[in-house]
Amino acid sequence: PEKLKANVIEVIKKAKKLGQDDPRRVIHSLKVGLALTLVSLFYYFRPLYDGFGMSAIWALLTVVVVFEFTVGATLSKGLNRGFATLLAGALGVGAHYLACLSGEKGEPILLGLFVFLIAAASTFTRFFPQMKARYDYGVLIFIFTFGMVAVSGYRDDEILKLAHQRLSTILIGCTICVVVSIFICPVWAGEDLHNLVAVNMEKLASFLEGFGAEYFKIEEDGERVLIMIDDLQAYKSVLNSKAGEESLANFARREPGHGRFGFRHPWKEYLKIGALTRQCASQVEALNGYINSETQISQEFQRNIQIFCTKMSSESGNALKELASEIKTMTYSSLADCHVENAKTAVNDLKTFFKAAMLENIDLLEIMSATTVASLLIKIVTHTDEISES
Amino acid sequence: PEKLKANVIEVIKKAKKLGQDDPRRVIHSLKVGLALTLVSLFYYFRPLYDGFGMSAIWALLTVVVVFEFTVGATLSKGLNRGFATLLAGALGVGAHYLACLSGEKGEPILLGLFVFLIAAASTFTRFFPQMKARYDYGVLIFIFTFGMVAVSGYRDDEILKLAHQRLSTILIGCTICVVVSIFICPVWAGEDLHNLVAVNMEKLASFLEGFGAEYFKIEEDGERVLIMIDDLQAYKSVLNSKAGEESLANFARREPGHGRFGFRHPWKEYLKIGALTRQCASQVEALNGYINSETQISQEFQRNIQIFCTKMSSESGNALKELASEIKTMTYSSLADCHVENAKTAVNDLKTFFKAAMLENIDLLEIMSATTVASLLIKIVTHTDEISES
Numbered sequence: 058p059e060k061l062k063a064n065v066i067e068v069i070k071k072a073k074k075l076g077q078d079d080p081r082r083v084i085h086s087l088k089v090g091l092a093l094t095l096v097s098l099f100y101y102f103r104p105l106y107d108g109f110g111m112s113a114i115w116a117l118l119t120v121v122v123v124f125e126f127t128v129g130a131t132l133s134k135g136l137n138r139g140f141a142t143l144l145a146g147a148l149g150v151g152a153h154y155l156a157c158l159s160g161e162k163g164e165p166i167l168l169g170l171f172v173f174l175i176a177a178a179s180t181f182t183r184f185f186p187q188m189k190a191r192y193d194y195g196v197l198i199f200i201f202t203f204g205m206v207a208v209s210g211y212r213d214d215e216i217l218k219l220a221h222q223r224l225s226t227i228l229i230g231c232t233i234c235v236v237v238s239i240f241i242c243p244v245w246a247g248e249d250l251h252n253l254v255a256v257n258m259e260k261l262a263s264f265l266e267g268f269g270a271e272y273f274k275i276e277e278d279g280e281r282v283l284i285m286i287d288d289l290q291a292y293k294s295v296l297n298s299k300a301g302e303e304s305l306a307n308f309a310r311r312e313p314g315h316g317r318f319g320f321r322h323p324w325k326e327y328l329k330i331g332a333l334t335r336q337c338a339s340q341v342e343a344l345n346g347y348i349n350s351e352t353q354i355s356q357e358f359q360r361n362i363q364i365f366c367t368k369m370s371s372e373s374g375n376a377l378k379e380l381a382s383e384i385k386t387m388t389y390s391s392l393a394d395c396h397v398e399n400a401k402t403a404v405n406d407l408k409t410f411f412k413a414a415m416l417e418n419i420d421l422l423e424i425m426s427a428t429t430v431a432s433l434l435i436k437i438v439t440h441t442d443e444i445s446e447s
Numbered sequence: 448p449e450k451l452k453a454n455v456i457e458v459i460k461k462a463k464k465l466g467q468d469d470p471r472r473v474i475h476s477l478k479v480g481l482a483l484t485l486v487s488l489f490y491y492f493r494p495l496y497d498g499f500g501m502s503a504i505w506a507l508l509t510v511v512v513v514f515e516f517t518v519g520a521t522l523s524k525g526l527n528r529g530f531a532t533l534l535a536g537a538l539g540v541g542a543h544y545l546a547c548l549s550g551e552k553g554e555p556i557l558l559g560l561f562v563f564l565i566a567a568a569s570t571f572t573r574f575f576p577q578m579k580a581r582y583d584y585g586v587l588i589f590i591f592t593f594g595m596v597a598v599s600g601y602r603d604d605e606i607l608k609l610a611h612q613r614l615s616t617i618l619i620g621c622t623i624c625v626v627v628s629i630f631i632c633p634v635w636a637g638e639d640l641h642n643l644v645a646v647n648m649e650k651l652a653s654f655l656e657g658f659g660a661e662y663f664k665i666e667e668d669g670e671r672v673l674i675m676i677d678d679l680q681a682y683k684s685v686l687n688s689k690a691g692e693e694s695l696a697n698f699a700r701r702e703p704g705h706g707r708f709g710f711r712h713p714w715k716e717y718l719k720i721g722a723l724t725r726q727c728a729s730q731v732e733a734l735n736g737y738i739n740s741e742t743q744i745s746q747e748f749q750r751n752i753q754i755f756c757t758k759m760s761s762e763s764g765n766a767l768k769e770l771a772s773e774i775k776t777m778t779y780s781s782l783a784d785c786h787v788e789n790a791k792t793a794v795n796d797l798k799t800f801f802k803a804a805m806l807e808n809i810d811l812l813e814i815m816s817a818t819t820v821a822s823l824l825i826k827i828v829t830h831t832d833e834i835s836e837s
Contacts, residue, residue, distance in 0.1 A: 075574050082574045090567035093594055094559050114595055121591040169484050177480035184465050184472045201511040204483055205504055296729065299687045339686065339729035 081126075084242045089124050092237045096120050096230060115223055119230025124238065129246030129308025131238045135231035136311070137195030142227050145199045146220040148175070149206025156207075168207055176200050190307055239313075246308035247324065251384070253302060254327050257295045257334050258381040264292045264341055265374030295338040302331045330384075337377075372399040471516075474632045479514050482627045486510050486620060505613055509620025514628065519636030519698025521628045525621035526701070527585030532617050535589045536610040538565070539596025546597075558597050566590050580697055629703075636698035637714065641774070643692060644717050647685045647724050648771040654682045654731055655764030685728040692721045720774075727767075762789040 076083045096116050123134045156167040179200050182188050188196065206220055238244075309324045376396035466473045486506050513524045546557040569590045572578050578586065596610055628634075699714045766786035 071575065072571070075571075082571065086567040086571040089570040089590075090563040093566045093590070094563045097559060097562055097594065117594050118591055121587055121594065169487060172487055173480040173484045176483045177476040180479040181462070181465075181472065181476040185461065197511055200479075200483070201508055204487065204507050204511065296686070296725075297689045300690050335686070 081242070081244050085126055085244065088237055088241055089120075091241070092120050092124055092233050093117070095233050095237070115226040116230040116233075119227050120234055123231060123234045127244045127246035127249060127305070127308055128238050129305075129310070129312040131234050132311045133191070133308055134194055135235055137192060138198050138227060139231055141195040141198040142202045142224055145202035146206055146224060149203045150217065150220060152203075152207045171207060172204050175203050190303070245312055246305045247312055250302060250305040250309050250324065250327050253298065253305065254331050254334065255381040255384045257298055257331070257338075258377050258384070260292045260295055261334065261337055261341055262374040262377035262381065265377065266371050292338055292341050295335060298331065299335060302328060368399070372396050375399075471632070471634050475516055475634065478627055478631055479510075481631070482510050482514055482623050483507070485623050485627070505616040506620040506623075509617050510624055513621060513624045517634045517636035517639060517695070517698055518628050519695075519700070519702045521624055522701045523581070523698055524584055525625055527582060528588050528617060529621055531585040531588040532592045532614055535592035536596055536614060539593045540607065540610060542593075542597045561597060562594050565593050580693070635702055636695045637702055640692065640695040640699050640714065640717050643688065643695065644721050644724065645771040645774045647688060647721070647728075648767050648774070650682045650685055651724065651727055651731055652764040652767035652771065655767065656761050682728055682731050685725060688721065689725065692718060758789070762786050765789075 119138065123131060123138060125131045125134060152168065152171045156164045156171070159167050179196050183193055183196050202223070205223075306324045306328050373396070379396055509528065513521060513528060515521045515524060542558065542561045546554045546561070549557050569586050573583055573586050592613070595613075696714045696718050763786070769786055
């Protein structure tokens with residue numbers, strides 16, 4: 058019981074943290090509850106119930122399955138479900154009549170064949186990458202609805218009524234989902250994507266800003282500045298952000314205009330920026346490998362190189378931060394360019410310093426890599442800059 | 448019509464390619480068709496149909512939704528669906544009796560409240576990362592079944608029969624899915640994971656093997672060796688392999704022993720190796736930035752350094768290739784260690800070369816980074832080696 062209590066407290070703490078990290082999660086949960094309760098009203102009011110009977114269950118199922126965190130995802134699933142049901146319903150009715158023509162014996166065989174063919178073909182289309190990304194759910198619903206209409210048509214003969222009921226209940230379910238998700242504290246996929254891209258850039262920026270101090274173990278007030286390593290490591294999540302960004306962009310395309318974003322906002326640009334940011338993040342990952350490396354470097358040499366390296370990394374960090382805030386506010390300022398220029402100057406300074414210095418000291422190995430990676434970073438920053446002007 | 452024809456041919460070509468790339472996709476599609484046809488038998492045979500009536504539709508739905516590409520995914524979804532339905536059914540019946548106690552007026556209000564609370568709470572649990580990874584689907588089914596049983600209980604009073612029918616049809620659906628997916632050309636998530644990890648390492652290896660030639664623009668027979676850049680770029684997919692590996696590992700845990708893998712095969716080790724491979728891939732990504740860079744290097748210096756660099760990169764490539772084949776065959780040989788040793792020697796040779804050489808020539812900038820990254824690679828290779836001994 059002691060251990061159980063500890064576990065429960067642990068879970069509650071985690072739940073609290075999840076809620077505090079993003080209060081929209083709590084609101085979303087309440088919204089799902091609300092939508093379900095609305096749908097269950099169909100059961101409580103007799104006139105509504107009489108119209109649909111047991112089919113009202115489809116409305117319930119629709120709400121549970123379609124309601125997603127972002128408006129875009131909800132719309133996308135709703136449209137998928139609606140169209141797939143419509144199409145499959147029509148095909149199912151067609152298959153049913155076709156099978157009827159073949160008489161008592163042939164009907165089940167023909168229907169079974171249809172189901173087999175349609176299911177196999179549709180399943181195969183799910184392997185197309187484009188289908189997978191956008192219509193995966195629709196294809197599932199298509200198979201199911203076709204199977205249901207075609208097969209139960211064999212028994213019921215009330216096939217048109219069945220198709221009609223199913224379609225209308227699904228429409229009701231979808232409408233409730235969309236209305237609740239748009240009008241009560243909406244969570245826009247587009248806005249999420251927008252913020253995600255900016256936050257990822259900020260993470261890289263804060264790594265770069267801290268890198269100089271961390272790498273050269275700068276001492277301040279006699280004590281080593283212990284920058285939170287955890288803070289620096291935040292960039293790691295950027296490396297794996299691809300799938301998330303792509304699905305958000307897919308959803309964002311479906312959303313109506315909201316806030317500062319129009320209906321045909323160029324969401325694909327975000328993917329490009331995201332890809333560049335990830336490229337940048339791999340460079341940072343490589344840089345990260347050099348923190349805490351234990352190559353000995355002569356004190357004097359280190360002092361000379363330190364200024365340039367620190368400047369390069371902090372300036373490119375500043376540039377990224379500036380770009381991130383430009384994205385956030387959707388304005389264009391020349392500050393980022395200015396930081397990029399500074400970083401470039403630092404690179405050139407370092408190069409001329411190397412050319413001038415007497416190089417008896419050969420353990421450049423470590424430092425060099427840091428500088429080259431930094432120069433690569435700058436390349437990428439300028440690249441990003443070009444694109445962010447959208 | 449001309450354009451339409453071209454489009455259709457395009458799609459057919461793509462489909463053919465998908466099928467040839469992985470014939471298991473075609474087989475999987477046929478398996479889904481087969482499973483669905485089996486389920487629809489319930490409609491065709493009168494004795495079976497009489498037992499279940501309209502509830503047989505749940506078996507159909509179950510097959511469509513539960514049947515996944517790999518055995519592990521199918522099992523996981525089936526278990527999720529089964530347990531969630533059981534739990535939700537029990538809770539739903541409980542809620543129904545509780546609500547009955549509160550009389551005619553209070554019943555719908557109380558039931559609505561229950562639905563709201565359960566839906567909101569369950570939706571919130573979906574935000575826990577662990578729940579999301581393993582039980583996401585189960586939670587959805589839980590909400591739906593609870594809603595269905597609690598709410599339709601208000602109308603039907605045949606609630607126990609309903610819960611029983613739903614449970615047994617779902618069981619039948621799950622059984623058919625699992626049987627078909629295990630006994631007809633099974634696709635094991637564990638095996639996929641195993642291969643994926645090995646293939647990723649091979650991709651990196653082939654990059655490293657090609658890198659030396661590409662970077663130094665080695666000339667052969669007077670013509671520049673044009674290694675297929677596409678081949679080299681294969682490694683890029685490794686960078687984004689995290690999500691795929693994790694879900695495969697999750698599914699693999701559920702699979703019974705098969706082939707060379709026991710039931711409790713240490714799947715987590717694969718994730719570790721995968722993470723190291725990705726780390727390695729970011730280094731490679733950084734290296735890739737230096738191909739085609741246009742820094743001028745003095746001919747003589749380049750000739751000196753070329754031997755070491757090429758050796759480092761090809762030896763570490765060989766080591767990775769060796770490790771990949773060790774993983775594939777699940778044997779342990781000392782060949783990889785041997786290659787790692789060679790690569791390390793090359794690094795040391797290069798270092799002593801640098802120490803000995805007169806360094807008037809300063810444009811090391813480019814070369815240096817390549818060597819350092821290579822040395823980092825070697826670090827990682829040894830690291831991987833340690834773990835692959837599982």
